[in-house]
Amino acid sequence: MVIKVLVELSNKNIDKTFDYLVPQKFEQQIQIGIRVVVPFGRQTLEGFVLGISNEKEFDYELKEMIDIVDQDIILNPELLELGKYIQEKTLSTLISAYQTMLPKALKAKKGVVVPKKMEHYLRLKEKIEIENYKGKQQEILKIILEKQKILKKEANDISASSVKTLLKKGILIEQEEEVYRLKHDSEIVKKYPLTPLQQKAVDTILEKKDTNTTFLIHGVTGSGKTEVYMELIETLLQEGKESIVLVPEISLTEQIVSRFQKRFTDSIAILHSRLSDGEKYDEYRRIARGEVKIVIGARSAIFAPLKNIGMIIIDEEHTDSYKQDSCNPKYHALDIAKWRAKYHSCPVVLGSATPTLESYARAKKHVYQLIELKERVNHKELPKIEIVDMNQEGKRRIGSFSKSLISEIKTTLERKEQVILLLNRRGYSSFVSCKNCGYTEKCPNCDISLTYHKTSNMLRCHYCGYATNLKTECPSCGEEAMTTLGIGTQKIEEELSKLFPSAKTIRMDYDTTSRKGSHERIIQSFQKGEYDILLGTQMIAKGLDFPNVTLVGVIQADTSLNIPDFRSSETTFQLLCQVAGRSGRGEKSGKVIIQTFNPDHYAIRYAKTHDYEGFFQQEMMIRHKLGYSPYYYLTVVRILSSDYNEAKNTSSKVGEYLKKNLKEVILLGPSVASVFRINNIYRFQIVLKYKNEEIIRPILKELIEHYQSNSKIKIDIDFDCLHI
Numbered sequence: 003m004v005i006k007v008l009v010e011l012s013n014k015n016i017d018k019t020f021d022y023l024v025p026q027k028f029e030q031q032i033q034i035g036i037r038v039v040v041p042f043g044r045q046t047l048e049g050f051v052l053g054i055s056n057e058k059e060f061d062y063e064l065k066e067m068i069d070i071v072d073q074d075i076i077l078n079p080e081l082l083e084l085g086k087y088i089q090e091k092t093l094s095t096l097i098s099a100y101q102t103m104l105p106k107a108l109k110a111k112k113g114v115v116v117p118k119k120m121e122h123y124l125r126l127k128e129k130i131e132i133e134n135y136k137g138k139q140q141e142i143l144k145i146i147l148e149k150q151k152i153l154k155k156e157a158n159d160i161s162a163s164s165v166k167t168l169l170k171k172g173i174l175i176e177q178e179e180e181v182y183r184l185k186h187d188s189e190i191v192k193k194y195p196l197t198p199l200q201q202k203a204v205d206t207i208l209e210k211k212d213t214n215t216t217f218l219i220h221g222v223t224g225s226g227k228t229e230v231y232m233e234l235i236e237t238l239l240q241e242g243k244e245s246i247v248l249v250p251e252i253s254l255t256e257q258i259v260s261r262f263q264k265r266f267t268d269s270i271a272i273l274h275s276r277l278s279d280g281e282k283y284d285e286y287r288r289i290a291r292g293e294v295k296i297v298i299g300a301r302s303a304i305f306a307p308l309k310n311i312g313m314i315i316i317d318e319e320h321t322d323s324y325k326q327d328s329c330n331p332k333y334h335a336l337d338i339a340k341w342r343a344k345y346h347s348c349p350v351v352l353g354s355a356t357p358t359l360e361s362y363a364r365a366k367k368h369v370y371q372l373i374e375l376k377e378r379v380n381h382k383e384l385p386k387i388e389i390v391d392m393n394q395e396g397k398r399r400i401g402s403f404s405k406s407l408i409s410e411i412k413t414t415l416e417r418k419e420q421v422i423l424l425l426n427r428r429g430y431s432s433f434v435s436c437k438n439c440g441y442t443e444k445c446p447n448c449d450i451s452l453t454y455h456k457t458s459n460m461l462r463c464h465y466c467g468y469a470t471n472l473k474t475e476c477p478s479c480g481e482e483a484m485t486t487l488g489i490g491t492q493k494i495e496e497e498l499s500k501l502f503p504s505a506k507t508i509r510m511d512y513d514t515t516s517r518k519g520s521h522e523r524i525i526q527s528f529q530k531g532e533y534d535i536l537l538g539t540q541m542i543a544k545g546l547d548f549p550n551v552t553l554v555g556v557i558q559a560d561t562s563l564n565i566p567d568f569r570s571s572e573t574t575f576q577l578l579c580q581v582a583g584r585s586g587r588g589e590k591s592g593k594v595i596i597q598t599f600n601p602d603h604y605a606i607r608y609a610k611t612h613d614y615e616g617f618f619q620q621e622m623m624i625r626h627k628l629g630y631s632p633y634y635y636l637t638v639v640r641i642l643s644s645d646y647n648e649a650k651n652t653s654s655k656v657g658e659y660l661k662k663n664l665k666e667v668i669l670l671g672p673s674v675a676s677v678f679r680i681n682n683i684y685r686f687q688i689v690l691k692y693k694n695e696e697i698i699r700p701i702l703k704e705l706i707e708h709y710q711s712n713s714k715i716k717i718d719i720d721f722d723c724l725h726i
């Protein structure tokens with residue numbers, strides 16, 4: 003028997019399978035899609051078995067494979083196909099596609115194996131008459147009769163001597179079994195009878211539940227989208243069908259996830275980015291073995307190895323993080339969802355209060371089926387939004403707070419209601435610069451400002467991890483004038499404690515959420531009413547549902563408007579609508595105050611009236627005029643090298659080549675990438691604007707192949723990129 007094995011070759015951007023002989027003792031266990039250990043040069047590597055045959059293709063000595071890693075198939079036939087699709091779609095390697103689909107413990111690697119957790123269980127050897135046993139023995143046997151088995155540890159706690167006796171008499175047998183590390187609580191929650199609008203949405207989707215239709219639920223914040231998802235899933239569950247639910251990030255959507263968990267208890271697996279590798283492995287195995295019917299998680303949950311998918315739901319579909327853009331393959335979860343939905347011939351359901359322009363435009367052209375939920379559940383009103391022009395505040399403002407915001411916070415607190423304050427900032431921490439000469443501390447390896455981390459009092463590079471102590475003396479002018487720039491949440495917190503000394507504030511930002519479980523703790527304590535004000539960065543804008551919050555304040559709406567990105571208006575509009583949606587979700591009606599220096603900007607004006615349609619029309623006009631998505635697709639070709647001249651010269655060559663071969667495509671560049679140097683690698687880029695992807699794909703494929711074996715140059719392509 004000969005197998006074809008796909009391995010990951012470090013530093014090489016190459017896909018190749020290698021042939022190995024299978025020793026007789028392994029022949030029974032070899033299957034396509036499992037991992038094996040093979041010799042490779044002087045090392046041993048793990049690889050995926052992609053082919054099995056009974057004869058050698060060429061007439062040369064083959065090496066023997068060394069060992070089998072998996073008893074069960076890791077890459078089932080669907081995932082094998084899906085990998086090929088990703089390879090084709092993103093022009094990345096097949097091995098990188100497979101690796102990205104799997105949890106760490108199941109990737110092909112060098113050696114390390116995540117141990118299964120084994121436990122000893124006791125079971126009955128044969129049928130017994132329980133009356134024949136007394137006391138502790140009977141107690142243990144009763145549990146086994148009821149649950150089929152008992153952990154030996156637990157039985158020993160009842161009576162170790164009874165266990166010994168029962169084993170000796172051959173009444174019980176002992177077995178070692180794999181156990182899962184996570185405990186799944188069950189706490190049943192009541193479900194709401196759906197409102198007529200929700201019911202209609204559910205019916206519309208279920209009508210086409212056996213077709214490969216993509217739905218877009220455009221529902222205002224609080225319109226009950228989550229209830230709709232759960233109803234859909236429950237209906238499918240009754241038919242034995244499985245579902246995947248993607249959420250932006252589990253820890254940021256803790257409340258939604260716990261609603262799912264409470265309703266579906268044992269049938270659900272939660273793929274949390276903060277699970278340990280072992281826990282992730284266990285969850286993955288539960289899914290692969292069919293012990294789970296619903297999978298909820300962030301981007302990578304789209305690869306969950308369910309075999310009978312009935313629906314794929316993507317909540318907050320406008321979220322950036324659904325696209326993997328930091329490493330290859332640069333895939334979008336939505337494309338994967340569509341591919342898998344086609345494979346299983348089932349619907350994809352997208353939901354958002356502020357869909358991307360791309361999705362809404364598709365819905366308008368009937369590529370997607372649009373479902374509108376224009377009202378909050380039970381006719382609750384959307385919160386009133388007031389825009390405060392900070393240019394006009396003058397002496398009325400105190401620190402970062404306008405007069406209006408101060409007085410609204412005051413009356414809200416007096417009514418014993420809660421406040422959410424958003425500090426609109428892109429990063430989660432601030433950077434440091436010299437007050438005297440303006441010098442900013444940059445990473446020595448990457449062309450990017452270091453960010454300041456208060457807890458460790460260090461400056462760190464978010465690209466390469468470089469870290470250094472904060473110095474107060476400026477390395478450039480020598481003055482003792484290095485300070486943290488920009489308003490941080492800590493500064494706002496200090497201002498709050500002066501303005502409202504008796505109010506209790508809890509902060510949610512990069513610093514306060516770095517420990518495992520801290521998001522959850524903050525959310526829970528705010529929910530219980532232990533705090534009056536929740537102050538945070540972007541991470542508080544999504545999904546939170548606190549009935550007692552009746553005021554939302556945005557400290558500065560402008561920061562995200564100023565980012566040099568063609569999506570900055572859209573991002574700002576989305577953020578403002580999302581955070582406004584946190585107000586007035588309970589019985590009491592809510593209010594929102596947005597402080598801004600750009601009160602006339604259309605993103606802010608349309609957010610004020612909750613007018614998605616108006617924003618959409620205006621933004622589409624601008625995108626049309628400037629030739630951006632959704633009118634043109636954008637793809638970035640990056641030319642990377644540790645040698646500056648090499649990178650520069652190659653980028654002009656690549657530019658020439660693309661210009662010659664892509665006549666209908668608009669080319670921008672070559673220019674330096676927005677971060678010019680990362681980890682001592684220089685980065686040039688060429689942006690392609692085009693209408694038809696089929697034209698550029700073969701040309702780019704050729705480009706990649708041309709440089710594949712060039713050790714000095716790396717070509718990196720981000721198809722249909724979100725940001726340039």
Ligand code: ADP
Pocket residue numbers: 194195196197200221222223224225226227228229230379547587
């Ligand atoms: P969205 O996801 O659209 O923001 P949610 O599903 O979170 O909306 O619903 C908003 C609030 O309304 C939640 O507190 C939810 O429990 C409640 N809710 C949803 N559907 C119903 C219903 N049919 N009856 C009563 N309350 C509901």
Ligand code: ZN
Pocket residue numbers: 445446447448463464465466467468681
């Ligand atoms: Zn760096």
